[in-house]
Amino acid sequence: MQAQNSPVQVMGIDAGGTMTDTFFVRKDGRFVVGKAQSNPEDESLAIFNSSEDALAHWGRNVDQVYPELLTCVYSGTAMLNRVVQRRGMDVGLICNKGFEQVHSMGRAIQSYLGYALEDRIHLNTHRYDEPLVPLSRTRGVTERTDVQGTVVIPLREQEVRQATRELVDAGAKAIVICLLQSHKNGTNEKRTRDICRYELSKMGVDVPVFASVDYYPSRKESHRMNTTILEAYAAEPSRKTLQKVSDRFKKHGSKFDLRVMATHGGTISWKARELSRTIVSGPIGGVIGSKLLGEVLGYENIACSDIGGTSFDMALITKGNFSIISDPDMARLVLSLPLVAMDSVGAGAGSFVRIDPYSGGIKLGPDSAGYRVGTCWPESGLDTVSVSDCHVVLGYLNPENFLGGAIKLNVERARQHIKAQIADPLGLSIEDAAAGVIELLDLQLRDYLRANISAKGYSAADFVCFSYGGAGPVHTYGYTEGAGFKDVIVPAWAAGFSAFGCACADFEYRYDKSVDVAIPQNGSDVDKVTACRTIQTAWEELAAKVIEEFEINGFKRNEVILQPGFRMQYMGQLNDLEINSPITMAATAADWDRMVEAYEETYARVYASSARSPELGFSVTGAIMRGLVPVQKPTLPEDPEEGPTPPKDAFLGTRKFYRHKKWVDAKLWKMEALRPGNEITGPAIIESDATTFVVPEGFATYVDKHRLFHLKEVKQRPTHLREVK
């Protein structure tokens, strides 16, 4: 242990439904992880307990460390749970008259969102969730604005006053306003908001008002309405929780401003206007962490892969950027939020394995054993084989040291279940059946990764693959084998990588706005200049919102780095692409041409150049403004390299390990004891409490100075392993 007195700079919080994890990083890159039981009644207490647990590793406590911290990022599932369990605020909704049922009807797609492919076609499994706002707390006001922003029916203001009074009478604790096409012309919606506020003040009630134009002025009313409702329904209660957390930090001497991980990949203040975009953050953390690692290591194309118990999540960083989708779905609701684009397969380390009774084929998932591991854990009460069972019988996992020995696994029990349920029906030995399941899962994951890379117009050879998540390193070799990645990297802190990533995120606001600009292929310069003016106006409007947010946190305008972007499509198409703008100001015809050029280049990569259709002309559908202020990020650990031979105390013995139709003796290594520069050749298994890194025959790995493991396929003995750096 060196530099014991190195100050603690960064704190990350991952407040899950059952456990609250905290993650502290010192200036010298060393980190500790703490755990405590979550406390839905008072999250600040769980965070305090978790912090104490973590800091005890360094013999320190909260009162000593909180004042040292430069930055702290929160991510949690409380808001998501509030939505899923429908425990949010009693919201009232004002919409267009004649459209009162639109929200409770939901979009039909919401009756099968989140379903596996086979259930999506199986009609009788579909169901709607309860609407967030009941019909009894919804009122319509006469008004219509058309698709081009022209008012068709002027607002009948008296109806707003009446609706406001009725909603308060019906028990609304907040009022959401969302009128059709208000993203195009917000005048009537803003007027409705002002009248509603005035009426509330006249009534002397303290009911906050949320108008969709102030939050998510983007096309698609069901997305915009759901998101604005979430802002009132779920985000406001979260804001109160975060305030409490912030207050407790202050009580213990903290000087930092608490930030929250947001869907667009940056962090925002808990005071931010659009807090509902903090509804999910966990999986995004891994992507942000990968981006930071990539910057340090000099990789600009990264395939991020995260395997948990139930799913495989992947995201791509191309040219140093992740992509954003603007109308995602979460909690079975269509939303209008910028979300780091991630793809998920419903197959993970704990997925159940079954033989389909009709086709006789192997079926993985979509349900999973979750925390119950599999039939190998007798106390689980499970009798359906899981992927973990297969790993246990093949010697991948240590039955004595699962989760650091917290539970003991019974190999024979898993063997018998695999025999009866999988091996015998397929006419295979237990080992071959189990190995077949693993190969099949890994193949699915590999193809999925590759398909997503090729769908973006790239080849795997352009990418470095990062593998993390508690179960990731068990599968890493399997889903990268033969894929042709430039390098495959497993961080020693794979299990805590998402929390690490959250702590890496910049302080960043991002605002989006729909715009409609269309110019034919050979449009005139005059038209192009007009188009630029529209875009520039939108950028300026968004920039003002971004800066306003930073000013709440005490930053000045000139401290904020602004990055404009836009969404473009061929005229008439329905899908646009998000483009980081090659220009910072749009004014001239040449500016327009540069935007078009950037779009066409991306389009050709994504959909093949034969799909390009410049003859249709070009539309800009959205303006984007990102503003960021750099913050202190965790430093990577950096130790001198100590040569290829691992220290003796890292060697734990051997275990029988089955792959490619034979049993071999795999060497076991203790991950924490391996030193930078060490090389391990498979068959080997590198174990730590939280994760198991499998290096089968034909693979070798090398630990670099940042405690990142590089995995490489080798034909025989590795002689030039270092080249993988």
Added chain:
Amino acid sequence: MKTDASTSKKTKAAEELVGGLLGNGQTLKQYRDAIQDRTKTTGFYNGLERLDLRESDPIRYEKLFSKLRGGLVHSRETAKKIAASPIVEQEGELCFTLYNAAGDCVLTSTGIIIHVGTMGAAIKYMIENDWESNPGINPGDMFTNNDCSIGNVHPCDIATIVPIFIQGKLVGWVGGVTHVIDTGSITPGSMSTGQVQRFGDGFMITCRKTGVNDKPLRDWLHESQRAVRTPKYWILDEKTRIAGCHMIRTLVEEVVAEEGLEAYEKFAFEVIEEGRRGLISRLKAMTIPGKYRKAAFVDVPYAHPDVQTPNAFAKIDTIMHQPVEIDIRKDGSWRLDFEGASRWGWHSYNAHQVAFTSGIWVMMTQTLVPTQRINDGAYYGTEFRLPKGTWMNPDDRRTGHAYAWHFLVSGWSAMWRALSHSYFSRGYLEEVNSGNANTSNWLQGGGINQDGEIHAVNSFEASSCGTGAGAIKDGLNHAAAIWNPEGDMGDIEIWEMAEPLVYLGRSAKCNSGGYGKYRGGTGFETLRMVWNAQDWTMFFMGNGYMNSDWGMMGGYPSATGYRFEAHNTGLKERITYGDTLPLGADTNPAEAGYENHINVRAKVKRDKQCMTTEDCYENYDLYLNYLRGGPGFGDPLEREPEAIARDLNNNLLLPEYARKVHGAVIEQDDKGVWSVDVKKTIANRAEHRKARLARALPTREWMKKERDRILIGRAITAVKQMYATSFALSPKFLGEFKTFWNLPEDWTLNEEDLDIPTYGSKYREDLSKLPDVHTVVLVEE
């Protein structure tokens, strides 16, 4: 020089042809015939009694499956984003399918999988008609098909078919299909009415070679874009199909590179036999052997003045009829027999045999076989009998097909109900579905849109109709279509981009779900005002005078359709002066509520005529798009009081019907909240039951009365015409009818005695009569 070049080219081509396209000296037809023979003689697809690859290496087999299926799904998801049409992009009306060299489907993507068979039929047509010698089948070729006489459902489904060559030989085909927004038929929209023959159905393309060297031919691009009203959508749809087909071709090349050609080809046959076995094991697991009989009907009201046809002989009211007998045998095999179906007609609702047999799987995968492992194996596991000359297997090459769905939806729904009886008997209550909505209205039309362009519209809100009630729960409201379980009505703000029609309301349709212990899912309705359009037309499509589905175990059918349109509404002035406006739901059509909020002199059409042809609309005119509900399950007198109160409070049920049909005693408090008095309801229901008994007749007595009506011919002409066409096609059906009603030996019913035009009843010419045409027959006729 020139001669040399062409000679050497010829020699090269001749060399390539030595082994034929398949490299084994066989023509495609010989190859396909041999597969058919082996299938027929052994009962296993291609004679595959054993699945060698699968049995010897199940893991490798699964890997092949996973790679190909994953790739197909992924290609669809990527390609779909190229399209501009909300039908493709928002509603997902596209599908990609991989075929073996004989045109049998190996695997398919997600999407509207009716096209598994329709594109396969096109490939088979090319095989049977020797496309390989003329126009030739080469690497880099593209073929386009939408011909309804050789299997396509309706002309708006355009298929691009690309042959896959590996190591110089044809190893399969990939097809991609999209539902385009306009097909250049006599009226705008993808599924038009009015024309009564193929010749008005729109641009028709018969397996035409439209591209070489992976590039569309210029003559094709020019011709096709001017053949339709919406060239921009058309061209982006074509790019979508081509991009997807090419992605899948690359996928197959990669899989062959990894696994070898032999393994791939083995897989491409074994997976079809596996699909066949999969269907049989599902039938064994889910159903009870026996004969299940159901019937379906739908109205074709063409006598009405608002249906303009070019031909006098089509101006009659008719009814389409489809009895079905499903015979499930103990060994899990089954036969679907449609003996007795009515003859095709002079309208655009006929269907080709393949549209019918292939389309069935889009329904079956929602219930009997909800699996990704669907392919032509299911077709080989099913015996179809579609008598020649019926509406689903016409024997005349003039038939119109633009809206084949008009009756396909009811026809399949009858089968779903039959299966539900079987599930119910077997105890799978959660699988029961008492039927399906008639997926209409279809809002279509065109003219000059808000951007000043020639335009056509085709709303797909019909993808979200109410679903049938189950045996344990209500149907889902505004959720799906029988042709697409993944329905979605889409966002108003997107439809308003595509249509110059401002929404004045979107609401669940009160009372549209069939009553029952569990009610059918309600449909929904949207009120539209024409806005910023010029020379605008629209029309209506759907069932109006008749139910098109019936419910189960005492459940009611869903409500039928009706139309509402209003012209000269005075809305412009009413908006200016702040008068009341028609906004939201037409809650109780009997009260004609909208009419209170428009000009008293407005011209309103509010009736059951739900089939119309193109009519003119001015700005500020109104059009109601009412999407139907689903049928109910069980006796409505058994419905839980809380459920009745909930429906009343959510505007899903009219109070009058809570009383009349559910026997509920209800009251409303001063805040307007409804509740059901449970005690009084129990007593009231007892009275209802007594009244029912008092009204009831023994079946034999009732049959006697009905028989008398038959003998004196007391039925409307449409009913008589319907039966007469069935009797003319099927003496067996006539015999059964006579036996059932105990009619005299000489009783009969002839079309020519009905005093209506009988054009086409006697003289017909099948496509197969054309010179050099070999049609593909995939069913027993």
